[in-house]
Amino acid sequence: METVDVTIIGAGVVGLAVAERLSRSGRTVVVLERRRRHGTETSSRNSEVIHSGVYYPPGTLKASLCVEGREALYALCDEWHLFCRRTGKVVVACDDAEIPKLEKLLAQGRANGVEGLELIDAGFLRDLEPCVRGKAGLKVPCSGILDSEELMRHFLRKSEEQGAIFLWNAELLSAERFSRGYRLKVSGMAEPFVTGAVVNAAGLGAEAVAGMPGLNTAAAGYTLSFFKGEYFRLRKPLDIRRLVYPLPDPHGLGIHLTIDRSGGIRLGPNSTKVDVMDCDVDASHKEEFLRAASRYLPDISVEDLYPDTAGIRPKLSADGSFKDFVIQEESDRGLPNWVNLVGIESPGLTASPAIARKVADLLHYPG
Numbered sequence: 001m002e003t004v005d006v007t008i009i010g011a012g013v014v015g016l017a018v019a020e021r022l023s024r025s026g027r028t029v030v031v032l033e034r035r036r037r038h039g040t041e042t043s044s045r046n047s048e049v050i051h052s053g054v055y056y057p058p059g060t061l062k063a064s065l066c067v068e069g070r071e072a073l074y075a076l077c078d079e080w081h082l083f084c085r086r087t088g089k090v091v092v093a094c095d096d097a098e099i100p101k102l103e104k105l106l107a108q109g110r111a112n113g114v115e116g117l118e119l120i121d122a123g124f125l126r127d128l129e130p131c132v133r134g135k136a137g138l139k140v141p142c143s144g145i146l147d148s149e150e151l152m153r154h155f156l157r158k159s160e161e162q163g164a165i166f167l168w169n170a171e172l173l174s175a176e177r178f179s180r181g182y183r184l185k186v187s188g189m190a191e192p193f194v195t196g197a198v199v200n201a202a203g204l205g206a207e208a209v210a211g212m213p214g215l216n217t218a219a220a221g222y223t224l225s226f227f228k229g230e231y232f233r234l235r236k237p238l239d240i241r242r243l244v245y246p247l248p249d250p251h252g253l254g255i256h257l258t259i260d261r262s263g264g265i266r267l268g269p270n271s272t273k274v275d276v277m278d279c280d281v282d283a284s285h286k287e288e289f290l291r292a293a294s295r296y297l298p299d300i301s302v303e304d305l306y307p308d309t310a311g312i313r314p315k316l317s318a319d320g321s322f323k324d325f326v327i328q329e330e331s332d333r334g335l336p337n338w339v340n341l342v343g344i345e346s347p348g349l350t351a352s353p354a355i356a357r358k359v360a361d362l363l364h365y366p367g
Helices: 011-027 061-081 096-111 122-128 148-161 203-211 283-293 347-364
Strands: 003-009 029-032 091-092 118-123 134-142 142-148 165-167 171-176 181-186 192-198 225-234 242-247 256-259 265-268 272-274 306-313 326-328 335-342
Touching: 003 181, 011 134, 011 148, 011 192, 029 134, 061 142, 061 347, 091 096, 091 122, 091 165, 096 118, 118 122, 118 272, 122 134, 122 171, 148 165, 148 265, 148 347, 192 203, 203 335, 225 256, 225 283, 265 283, 265 306, 306 347, 326 347, 335 347
Parallel strands: 003 029, 003 192, 029 165, 091 242, 192 335
Antiparallel strands: 091 134, 118 134, 171 181, 181 192, 225 265, 225 272, 225 306, 242 256, 256 265, 326 335
């Protein structure tokens, strides 16, 4: 029976970043992806924003890995000539009651080491972004955008150059712990194979994969809820240079404005708990988007909006309470060298290089 050093479950942006990091060591790395190609789920259906780190409580993985990952992404894009743009961002208080929340976000961002934050008044906000209205704003210079597909292709190419093996249409069916590691049964393979270590980067399927070797996912706190986020595009051209965000809501960062690499403007996402994994956009939701966005973009109308795309987010919280990333090596639960990555939602894209570094540390991989 063939044996490999480490198997990564899932080829989204986090799984790809982990593959690139671990394959630097020269050990045998295999990546199993149940779809026909990389990044077809959450990783390709997001805002493509490089987040700053202002939104997450100090001392959490989301805070520290977002800040670390942000700088790693800018350096990586610069080194390898990948698209990214440090656009900056403004978070807008749309009424006086929201200003204390903006001040709290400022203090939290500074505690997380986010540089250059500045609270601005309504006049400065209008000077900065003439199309945007608000009572105050938080200027966040270090936020930006990237091309998530280009980033994933980079991680894939580098991983393959370093010897990683990618198996497509390969779904993990079972995982059994035994003396030499884990025996994995995979769709399309006549015989199981043995791996010394497993990294569960399965995204939407991470809870199911975590349970395969016998772990009680409910007792471990790994129960996932799924939230659908839709996006609409703006037909109307607007002279906007930065990302524009409202204050965050319990289930996300609010319906915000982002700019893509071609200059197009998107609004989204909303957040709706779902049981069915479809990524259709309900065109009737444009009224909801208009109500949300017109609080800070007063000059748009419903005719300016048209459906774009949608994605499903794996969340560890169903009620909007804060839950941190799970990045856990499971020796304490009798599963040595099994690393679970569960609930990797935003800022997972931004944090992906830092998550990969942390996984390498947990597995004691060099490089």
